[in-house]
Amino acid sequence: DSFTSFQLMSWNEIQYIQEHVEVRKNIEKYFNQKYCCCLPDPGRIVSENKDFNGVLKPANTSFKNEIKNFVPSIMSPDRLLVRKIDGESMTVSRLFGNLRLWTSRLNKLNHPEPRTIYLASTESEHYLAMEAAMRFYNTQMIAAGCHTMDYMPATRLLGVHEEAKDKTIAYYNRKPKMGDGEMITGIIREKLELAISKRYIEYFEQNRNKRLWDVIRVPLYCMIIFLLCISVQYSHVSGLLEVPYVTYNTAWWLSLVSIVMFFLWFKEMFLPIARGWWEHSPFRILWYFIVNFVRSIRLVWAGFVMLQHILVVLYKLTSGRP
The missing domain is CATH 1.20.1000.10 (Guanylate-binding protein, C-terminal domain)
Incomplete structure (x- = not known):
């Protein structure tokens, strides 16, 4: 009969039982010290009630009496050891x-x-x-x-x-x-x-x-290209050197590109540092105070202007009569 009932179990139920058996077999190696406390049956109204929420009022009197003795024992200073x-x-x-x-x-x-x-x-x-x-x-x-x-x-x-x-x-x-x-x-x-x-x-x-060279390499290249392009443009404008028109335009565009690259490098290198300094700067509070003060003045001024506009409209609606 037991074998037949075991066969009628679902696979999930069989796996559930096997896992619990495995835990019980290995439970001794999970703890260095083990203490047991046998409590009486709390009653079927507790063990079989699916809506049980932990309140011990419907439990048996003997179970509640033992719980009253058990809880203080595990919370006593002698039992409060470092886990x-x-x-x-x-x-x-x-x-x-x-x-x-x-x-x-x-x-x-x-x-x-x-x-x-x-x-x-x-x-x-x-x-x-x-x-x-x-x-x-x-x-x-x-x-x-x-x-x-x-x-x-x-x-x-x-x-x-x-x-x-x-x-x-x-x-x-x-x-x-x-x-x-x-x-x-x-x-x-x-x-x-x-x-x-x-x-x-x-x-x-x-x-x-x-590495210093990796830090100054980009601005140094930008500065060299910019100076060369400016020299070519100045020589062409002053007449010191005959430069073709295409070369002059190329030098102009290269100088512009070098300036843009320099500012992009400056942004990547120093903007995070500047932001970090600004986040912890005492001037930030003063700046926010000034900005909020100016905003308040603008709001008050806008309120006065709106009130004046409303009075003018009301005056016109009444044809100038008080």
């Missing part, structure tokens, strides 16, 4: 990270399973390990001198990056994580490598901007 996961103390950031993932998983399922909670915790632990590894990578790059104003050759920067990347991956691998060695470990490792590559590109761009 640890994978041998590391649970911090507020890790706790909120786990709660965020748990909540998102629980909201997706009507009947959440213990395995789902475990997978959510595993994912949270791996993402926290990834964030710690990225901080470790940044520390390694800063220690190598990437934060200074001195230019570092590209080959040396690449070598520093490769060394820091290897140390970061090793740091991620040896960091304790819930569910370490499972598929999620490899997935997060690939994301970590991608994040390291993106961060290296940022370091590379910052290092390239430190």
Whole structure:
């Protein structure tokens, strides 16, 4: 009979039972210390009622009495110990990270399973390990001198990056994580490598901007082209040099293009710096005060003009009579 009833189950029900059995088999290795508390049956009105919302009023009296004794026992100062996961103390950031993932998983399922909670915790632990590894990578790059104003050759920067990347991956691998060695470990490792590559590109761009020649190359070329074009035009106008008309027009257009390129370079280089300075400048408050004051004066003046216009219209409608 039991075999027949097992055959009548759906595949989802069978998988649900198998997952719960797997969790129960491995539950001992998930916790360092285990304490159990046997509570009496709350009653069928609680266990079989789909509309039960957590209020213990309809529960059995014995269950409510035991709950009154059980809750103070787990909240006593002797039981409030520092919680640890994978041998590391649970911090507020890790706790909120786990709660965020748990909540998102629980909201997706009507009947959440213990395995789902475990997978959510595993994912949270791996993402926290990834964030710690990225901080470790940044520390390694800063220690190598990437934060200074001195230019570092590209080959040396690449070598520093490769060394820091290897140390970061090793740091991620040896960091304790819930569910370490499972598929999620490899997935997060690939994301970590991608994040390291993106961060290296940022370091590379910052290092390239430190090179003086790369900084002044564009304005220097623009200045040379502009001076040559102006010299050709001046020689043609003053009669010092016979310049064909086509060459004169070409020099004029090149001088215009060089000026535009110089202003574009100036905008790309100094506009972000100017914006950052303006955002933290004390003159910004004074400027906003003046602008708002002028706007207020204009609004008041517009109100007076409108009132005058209304009075004139009313005067004309009454044919000048008071």
